[in-house]
Amino acid sequence: MKSILLQVSFTTLLLCFTTLSNGQTATTVTAGNWNNAANWSTGTVPNSTTLVVVSLPMTINQNISVAAKYIFNANASGNQGLNMTADSLIINANVGFNTSGNNLSTGVILVKSGNTFTIGDINTTGNLKIIIEAGATMIVNGSINNNGASFQVDGTLTVNGNYSASNSSGNVTGGGAFTTTGSMGAMNGGKIFGNTNPTCGSNCNGNNL
Secondary structure: OHHHHHHHHHHHHHHHHHHHHHOOEEEEOOOEEOOOHHHEOOOOOOOOOOEEEEOOOEEOOOOEEEOOOEEEOOOEEEOOOEEEOOOEEEEOOOEEEOOOOEEEOOEEEEEOOOOEEEEOOEEEEOOEEEEEOOOOEEEEOOOEEEEOOEEEEOOEEEEOOOEEEOOOOOOEEOOOEEEEOOOEEEOOOOEEOOEEOOEEOOOEEHHHO
């Protein structure tokens, strides 16, 4: 009986510890490199399920995976990639993931007014929504391969490459500006500012398709 009680108590403690660990919040305590554990309140580098609040400037020197809420209230950038599978990414500063091969599948990316979000090539799948508020800017230095994400563009979306949407879930809406240096198009019911299956060869303006 005593052994069983000890085992139950240990299991309970382990479950509590796991819950606390999975629910922790990491905030920046010192500006510097993302992968330096000493720069975070938790004493460890955040993982994909950690709620993250960036309040001091950071150099993004490792690829970042997001499956919990990440809030950027201070500038952060680096030549690394972004993988997003759940929850939300709040851009309330100037943030850059300056490399190609960024995979964004599920969740919400919100670029707040007055801020710029810069990223390399994007491949989207699943249920993703990107919101660019009025007065906010998103710059893609590469192409967007949109397989289901919705873009609400009330600010500015600039793509230094091509934009293609492959299905009816891949829509661009809003009252902002959307331009590409390369081609712009949607198929299989995809829309850009209300135009279904539009196409443009190069130097395209989504407001004038």
